[in-house]
Amino acid sequence: MRGRPRKGTSVHFEPTDGIAPVQERDTVLGLRFNIEARYGGVVEIDLVDVHPRQIVIAFAGALRRQSELGGSLGARSTIKQHLQGYLKFFAFLREHTIIKTLQDLRAEDIEGYETFLKSGGMKPIHLHSVLAKVILALRSIDADHPGLLAEGVRRRLNYTSAHPIGRSQPRDAYSPFVARQLRDAARADITNIFKRVGKPFDEDDDYPYLREITDEANARIAAAGRISSGDRIFKKVYFMRLRRGLSVSTLAEDLHARFHLRAFDIPPLISFLSLETGLEIECCKTLTIECLQNPRPGTVEIAYVKRRARGSEYKNIRVRDGGIGTPGGLIRKLIEVTAFTRQFVPSDCLWLYYYTGRKQLRAGIAYPHELVDRWTRSHNILNDNGEPLRLVLSRLRKTHKALWYLKTEGHMARFAVGHTSEIAARHYADIPSLRPLHEATVAEAFTEAAAVLGPTILASGNEDSWRKNHSASEGGTNVDTLLNGEQDVWLAACSGFTSSPFGKQGAPCPQPFWGCLECSNAVITERKLPAIIAFLQFIEDQRIGLAAMDWAMKFGRVHDRIVKQILSAFPESVIAIARLEAERSALYLPPEARQ
Numbered sequence: 001m002r003g004r005p006r007k008g009t010s011v012h013f014e015p016t017d018g019i020a021p022v023q024e025r026d027t028v029l030g031l032r033f034n035i036e037a038r039y040g041g042v043v044e045i046d047l048v049d050v051h052p053r054q055i056v057i058a059f060a061g062a063l064r065r066q067s068e069l070g071g072s073l074g075a076r077s078t079i080k081q082h083l084q085g086y087l088k089f090f091a092f093l094r095e096h097t098i099i100k101t102l103q104d105l106r107a108e109d110i111e112g113y114e115t116f117l118k119s120g121g122m123k124p125i126h127l128h129s130v131l132a133k134v135i136l137a138l139r140s141i142d143a144d145h146p147g148l149l150a151e152g153v154r155r156r157l158n159y160t161s162a163h164p165i166g167r168s169q170p171r172d173a174y175s176p177f178v179a180r181q182l183r184d185a186a187r188a189d190i191t192n193i194f195k196r197v198g199k200p201f202d203e204d205d206d207y208p209y210l211r212e213i214t215d216e217a218n219a220r221i222a223a224a225g226r227i228s229s230g231d232r233i234f235k236k237v238y239f240m241r242l243r244r245g246l247s248v249s250t251l252a253e254d255l256h257a258r259f260h261l262r263a264f265d266i267p268p269l270i271s272f273l274s275l276e277t278g279l280e281i282e283c284c285k286t287l288t289i290e291c292l293q294n295p296r297p298g299t300v301e302i303a304y305v306k307r308r309a310r311g312s313e314y315k316n317i318r319v320r321d322g323g324i325g326t327p328g329g330l331i332r333k334l335i336e337v338t339a340f341t342r343q344f345v346p347s348d349c350l351w352l353y354y355y356t357g358r359k360q361l362r363a364g365i366a367y368p369h370e371l372v373d374r375w376t377r378s379h380n381i382l383n384d385n386g387e388p389l390r391l392v393l394s395r396l397r398k399t400h401k402a403l404w405y406l407k408t409e410g411h412m413a414r415f416a417v418g419h420t421s422e423i424a425a426r427h428y429a430d431i432p433s434l435r436p437l438h439e440a441t442v443a444e445a446f447t448e449a450a451a452v453l454g455p456t457i458l459a460s461g462n463e464d465s466w467r468k469n470h471s472a473s474e475g476g477t478n479v480d481t482l483l484n485g486e487q488d489v490w491l492a493a494c495s496g497f498t499s500s501p502f503g504k505q506g507a508p509c510p511q512p513f514w515g516c517l518e519c520s521n522a523v524i525t526e527r528k529l530p531a532i533i534a535f536l537q538f539i540e541d542q543r544i545g546l547a548a549m550d551w552a553m554k555f556g557r558v559h560d561r562i563v564k565q566i567l568s569a570f571p572e573s574v575i576a577i578a579r580l581e582a583e584r585s586a587l588y589l590p591p592e593a594r595q
Helices: 053-067 076-096 107-119 124-144 151-156 176-196 208-224 232-243 251-256 263-277 281-285 327-337 370-378 393-407 421-429 432-453 463-469 479-483 513-518 526-541 548-569 572-584
Strands: 032-036 042-046 292-296 299-305 314-320 352-354 361-363 522-524
Touching: 032 053, 042 053, 042 076, 053 076, 053 124, 076 107, 076 124, 107 124, 107 151, 176 263, 176 327, 176 370, 176 393, 208 232, 208 251, 232 251, 263 281, 263 314, 263 327, 263 352, 263 370, 263 393, 281 299, 281 393, 292 314, 292 327, 299 327, 314 327, 513 548, 526 548, 526 572
Parallel strands: none
Antiparallel strands: 032 042, 292 299, 299 314, 352 361
């Protein structure tokens, strides 16, 4: 483009304006360097002592290129995972091949590496993940250095593995029992945290001089944000408390805990936030002080970043807003109590806290799992087996979803918040902890279906009302004729012997006589109870002569129908009279009973 564009003046472009400049080749061949990750900070790379050297240099350059702006690697943890994958590959080349350069690499070597990983007991989905890191690096090398790799290797880079990945193990939710323990413990700690912050550490009036020195230490923290263990005032407080038999093991943390959040405060805060909102832990970690947006009466939106949602990383979720027991109120209180810490740590991260160590005031959550274990142990939180719980924070989102699923009773239109129904069902409803609920629901549905398809049971006193409500003919059968016994078969009264649901219309019913107990045409009254009880005694006697599997296939269903549905519909007094009548009368059993 020639000249500077001005209002009212036509813009002219040169032919070379649309040509992208040629990128210079990567001339850095060092094996010790730092990568500034887009998320998570700096990654220190040291491959000086790793062999084969020429291949290591090429992979190091690929790692740097993939970590640059616009590359596929953005998080510090992801870069470190790729580095570990490279080291596995280099170890395989050293121990199982004589390859020294990339020109010597063949497709068979990549297949051999896959076999090596599989022989080590690596599961398919993990194997695919480790192998993919090497494949991606080789693709980057091939793009940057065309012709370096052999043609067979280049063709092999078109796919990661010829074997199926398999289905991953779904991350399970915690049970409502565990979730209730976590929520109660977090609520109790959050209340104590906000009572503590802002109230300076003081001493008993019995030690006025110690109180005076402690006030001076508090003043140092108020002015500088922290006080080091080598400070003269800190040492005076330490030894004065020691001489008086007071606790000194956590003195530094106790002094700073009145001005800042502590690292130990983070597990209850982030656990409660994730349980209440359903936000992923990685999204909770990246919240900023500007995350509360678009407030409405009783609710507010939380703006967060979900990095793995490629193309739609920036999201919002509407949550309850009120006191510190609501997500909105909790975040607002966190912004308030960290305002003092923010004077000394210029960061917009929501999570600022004091951590005992060299870098005492920190921004962002990067703590060892020991803090989470320490928190659960302090409240004696147990799993479903009564053992101490080892809390995995990444399971809290699934727990929130599972609890919401139970509350909505599996109604997908209400349950699938922020997802399509298919995604919500596959990722959040089809999990092991909800499987008993699904199995019970299916069993209940089958029971209801079986009850609908079964006979009509008229318990004591219901025959007269049934006569009135069904005074008209039922399917061509007069109700009085049906109930007076004129159309009785062996175990029931039949409303349609020639219109059976098991045979052709107009033809006699083809079922054995106990098929009446599964037929919607059958009507069972008190008059048929002696025959039913006699038949029940017969099929129970058959247990002796039949194998358990054979008996269950032949009589199991009808036995359950009699015991659980028919006899349970009549009072015990009626059952007792029918049982006596069945014992007094030698009731005839048709030959079909023995088939």
